[in-house]
Amino acid sequence: MSSLDDLYREIILDHYRSPRNQGELAPPAHRCEGFNALCGDEIIVYVSLIDEKINDIKIGGQGCSISQASASMMTEIIKGKSVSEAEEIIHAFKEMMDIYESELSGEEAGRSTSDIDLGDLEALQGVVKYPVRIKCATLAWNTLTQSFDEIQNSS
Amino acid sequence: MSLDVGIIKKDFPVLQRNINGKRLVYLDSANTSQKPASVMDAMEDYYRKFNANVHRGSYQLANEATAILEGARDNVRNFINANSTKEVVFTKNATEAMNLISNTWGRENLASGDAIVLTELEHHANIVPWQMLAAERGFEIRWIKIDDNGHLDLSDFDQLIDGAKLLSFAAMSNVLGTFTPVKDLTERAHELGLVVHADASQYTPHTGTDVQALGVDFLTFTGHKLLGPMGIGVLWGKEDLLDSMPPFLGGGEMILNVTKEGFSTNELPWKFEAGTPMVAEAAGLGAAIDYLSNIGMNEIRNHEIELTDYALGKLTSEFGETISIFGPKDATERGGVISFTFDGAHPHDISQVLDEENICIRAGHHCAKPLMQVLNVGATSRVSMYLYNDESDIDALVAGLHKVRNLFTL
Numbered sequence: 001m002s003s004l005d006d007l008y009r010e011i012i013l014d015h016y017r018s019p020r021n022q023g024e025l026a027p028p029a030h031r032c033e034g035f036n037a038l039c040g041d042e043i044i045v046y047v048s049l050i051d052e053k054i055n056d057i058k059i060g061g062q063g064c065s066i067s068q069a070s071a072s073m074m075t076e077i078i079k080g081k082s083v084s085e086a087e088e089i090i091h092a093f094k095e096m097m098d099i100y101e102s103e104l105s106g107e108e109a110g111r112s113t114s115d116i117d118l119g120d121l122e123a124l125q126g127v128v129k130y131p132v133r134i135k136c137a138t139l140a141w142n143t144l145t146q147s148f149d150e151i152q153n154s155s
Numbered sequence: 156m157s158l159d160v161g162i163i164k165k166d167f168p169v170l171q172r173n174i175n176g177k178r179l180v181y182l183d184s185a186n187t188s189q190k191p192a193s194v195m196d197a198m199e200d201y202y203r204k205f206n207a208n209v210h211r212g213s214y215q216l217a218n219e220a221t222a223i224l225e226g227a228r229d230n231v232r233n234f235i236n237a238n239s240t241k242e243v244v245f246t247k248n249a250t251e252a253m254n255l256i257s258n259t260w261g262r263e264n265l266a267s268g269d270a271i272v273l274t275e276l277e278h279h280a281n282i283v284p285w286q287m288l289a290a291e292r293g294f295e296i297r298w299i300k301i302d303d304n305g306h307l308d309l310s311d312f313d314q315l316i317d318g319a320k321l322l323s324f325a326a327m328s329n330v331l332g333t334f335t336p337v338k339d340l341t342e343r344a345h346e347l348g349l350v351v352h353a354d355a356s357q358y359t360p361h362t363g364t365d366v367q368a369l370g371v372d373f374l375t376f377t378g379h380k381l382l383g384p385m386g387i388g389v390l391w392g393k394e395d396l397l398d399s400m401p402p403f404l405g406g407g408e409m410i411l412n413v414t415k416e417g418f419s420t421n422e423l424p425w426k427f428e429a430g431t432p433m434v435a436e437a438a439g440l441g442a443a444i445d446y447l448s449n450i451g452m453n454e455i456r457n458h459e460i461e462l463t464d465y466a467l468g469k470l471t472s473e474f475g476e477t478i479s480i481f482g483p484k485d486a487t488e489r490g491g492v493i494s495f496t497f498d499g500a501h502p503h504d505i506s507q508v509l510d511e512e513n514i515c516i517r518a519g520h521h522c523a524k525p526l527m528q529v530l531n532v533g534a535t536s537r538v539s540m541y542l543y544n545d546e547s548d549i550d551a552l553v554a555g556l557h558k559v560r561n562l563f564t565l
Contacts, residue, residue, distance in 0.1 A: 004511050008504075008562060017499075039503050040520035040527060040534045062533040064503035065563070136503065 006126035007133070008065065015120075016065035021075035023058045030151050033061070034143030036135055041067055045143045049151065052083050059140065066124070066133050071140035073121050083148060090141050092116040097128050097138065157458040158450065160545035166191040166446075167543055177513040180551045185329050185357060185492050185539030186517050187379045190443070194382060197442035198435040208431055210408065224434045227441035228424070234444045235374065236365040237391055241423035244390040244397070245432055249356040250280040252375035252390035255427060256323075256352060257284035259400040260373075264320055264350075267293035271321040272349075274299040274307055275529050276328040276335070279522040281354045285323070299324070301529060305331035305482035305489075309340075316344055322351045326358035326369075330521045330537065331482030332463075332489035334358070341370040350396070356380060360541070361459055361490050363452040372396055378436065383443035387436035390427070397423050404429035447542075455542045459491035462540050466493055466549045473553050474560075481530060491540035494521070497556070500563040502536040508562060509555040516552070 025031075025046035034043045044060035057079055059071045074093075078086050096118060127137045164170050167189045172179050181189060207217040209224050228240045237243055246252040261284075265271065271285060275298055289296055297315050300308045305328070316322055322344045326337050341351045352373035355364060359374075360381035366374050373396070378387040392400075402409050402420050406429035411419045420426045447455065464486035470478055470493070477498040483489045497505055502518035509516055517537045520527045527533065538552060 004508065004562075007507070013563070039518060040524065041503070042533060064501035066503075068501075130507070133503075133507070 003126070003129060007130060009123040009126065011120050011123045012065060012069040015069035015072040019059065019068055019072040021058050021072065021079070022060070024060055025056055025058050029056070029058075030147050032143050032147040032150060034139050034146065036063070036067070036139050038132065038135060039064070041136065041139065043067065043071060043139050043143055045071075045140060045147050047144070047147050047151070049083065054078055054081055054083070054086060063139065064136055066127055066136040067139045070121075070124055070137045073119075073124075074140050074144065077119060077121065078144070086144070087148070089116055089118070090145055092118060093121060093141055094138065096122070096125060097134055157454050157461060158542055160458075160543060163450070163543050164545075166193070168192055168195075170543060174513045180512070180514040180548050182538045182540060182544065182548060182552060183515045183517050184360075184541035184544075185380070185490075185537065187385065188360065188382050188541055189543065190382055190384065190439070191446050193446055194384065194439045194442045198384060198439040201435045201438045206434075209434055210425070220434055223441075224432060224437050227437035230441040230444045231389055231391075234364070234448065235359065235389075235391060236367055238367070239394060242391055242394050242397065244392070244424040244427045245437060246375075246388040246390055246427075247386060247433075248379070248388040249354065249375045249377035250388070252377075252388050253280050253323075253352075253354065254284045255390055255403045256373055256375070256392075257288045259403050259427075260350070260396070261285070261288050261321075262292075263399075263401060265289075265292050265294045270295040270297055270319040271323060272297045272299060272315050272319045274324045274335070275301045275526055276305075276307070276325050276331065276333060277323075277523065277525070278325065278329050278354065278356070279524070280356075281323055281325065281352075282525065298525075301331075301333075301526075304484065305333045307333075307335055307340075312340070312343065313347075316347055316349055319347075319349055322349045324353065326353045326355045326374075327361070327490045327492075328482070328523075328526075329357045329492065330494050330523050330526055330535065332357075332492035332494075333482055334488060334490065337369045337371065345370070357490060357492070360447075361452075362456045366391055378440040378443065381440075381443055382446055383440035384436045387433050387440050394423065397427070402429070403427050406430045408432070450542060458542060459540060460486045462544060462546070462549065463489065463491045463493065465546055466538065466540070466552075469549055469553055470495065470556075474556065477560075481535065491544075492537065493539070494535040494537045496532055496535055497559065500559050502534045504563065505536045505556070505559050508559045509552070512551065512555045512558070514551055514555045 029046045029048040032045050041063035042061040046058040048056040057075045127133045169189050205219045207220040209221040228243050231243050232240045302308045344351050351371045353371045355374050355376040359376040374391045379385040409429040411421050479496045481494045506518040519534050
């Protein structure tokens with residue numbers, strides 16, 4: 001498999017072409033914008049929480065295949081979870097990006113303590129060979145984290 | 156082709172480089188140009204044979220270093236047809252040159268109730284310094300809009316400049332390639348008493364620049380886009396205007412005398428050049444200008460018209476309705492810069508796939524986010540050409556774009 005095929009796995013292209021949970025949520029759902037200063041991509045995450053549970057999540061904005069697919073897959077895995085479960089998933093996803101990086105640089109691998117199954121998201125592992133694209137893959141996730149912070153700070 | 160690109164390519168060491176067995180196809184010269192060996196030689200020569208601090212030494216080595224710096228200044232003067240080397244100020248880059256204008260002329264002349272006029276084509280370097288100063292001083296920023304072809308919409312130009320103090324605009328757009336009518340705009344603005352600055356960062360590398368014929372008051376550009384090194388830019392200004400301005404950065408070199416009570420400023424252009432200057436970079440810039448002048452700016456411009464025409468034709472015929480090309484359709488009205496979007500593939504993904512073929516183009520907002528908003532896109536792909544590009548580079552691009560198409564087609 002060429003590294004390009006490794007980056008653009010079929011599942012990623014599928015989420016890019018048919019993004020899940022695209023759209024907006026009306027207030028009181030929380031709205032949070034994230035920017036990738038490098039390429040100008042912009043993502044808007046709408047989250048509706050009921051009793052600390054993610055009742056609904058939608059994604060707006062525009063971006064490349066990696067940022068859009070990552071956002072789409074994120075909504076699928078996050079929806080219906082509690083905020084603390086979601087935070088664990090965010091952590092596991094970021095760890096996946098990170099671990100691969102340290103493997104590449106020859107450091108000790110296997111730092112993952114998480115037993116969370118990331119499912120389709122594993123397909124994004126190919127991204128870490130392209131350092132500038134990690135920002136694309138993590139844009140939605142960072143924006144979701146920011147949403148949680150903002151919600152917590154306002155309550 | 157007007158130029159023998161095969162021979163020119165050989166002068167650029169980096170263009171000889173293969174990555175993963177594929178030749179380098181460099182189509183990102185609006186971002187930064189590649190450098191001929193003569194530029195690197197001039198810089199290395201300076202450090203190997205002449206290194207000493209300038210304007211201070213009383214020995215031969217220092218005098219030679221000073222002669223290299225001032226010789227490069229005269230080279231620039233000649234290249235842009237300035238009256239005097241007093242009008243040629245070296246800066247770190249074009250961005251610093253524009254910050255110099257805003258911080259000196261701007262701070263002295265702009266206050267609440269005043270207005271300046273920019274255009275929707277501007278690079279952030281000709282926007283943000285003015286926004287920073289406006290936040291402090293409270294003056295108004297007015298915008299000349301663009302039309303559907305990427306030209307300036309001048310239908311309300313008189314109204315926009317009426318009562319304004321400064322007109323500051325790109326002589327060539329770094330995104331659309333549009334050439335703006337510098338001379339005409341300047342003439343009209345002068346009739347209404349405005350000071351005029353042209354950002355020539357994209358213009359001077361690609362076409363002959365004659366500051367006297369253009370008529371502007373300030374002109375700025377950077378060395379690294381015209382075959383020179385990074386780290387040196389130029390502010391050209393009319394002598395009387397530069398004379399009237401307060402200094403920019405304070406320190407050594409820019410003073411005539413310093414006492415405990417205060418200081419007096421040095422003569423032009425050193426008044427604006429505080430601290431030890433970039434002598435090796437000046438030597439490199441001088442060598443770059445020599446290289447360009449040897450080939451001839453008219454020949455370079457003609458070559459770029461031919462190549463841009465070829466590229467526009469090829470992209471349109473190969474990709475038809477699925478490619479959107481921004482800016483003027485006629486290659487004679489634009490520089491060798493082509494921004495486009497491609498149905499079904501984001502610019503970032505396009506450049507990623509092209510990178511696999513060792514083809515370098517830029518993806519993103521090109522430091523022109525207000526223009527991206529006007530074009531109603533988040534990002535574009537941008538191909539930009541120079542004297543070392545030829546049809547084979549465009550053909551490689553087209554082949555690469557077919558790969559993009561195959562990967563991202565539904």
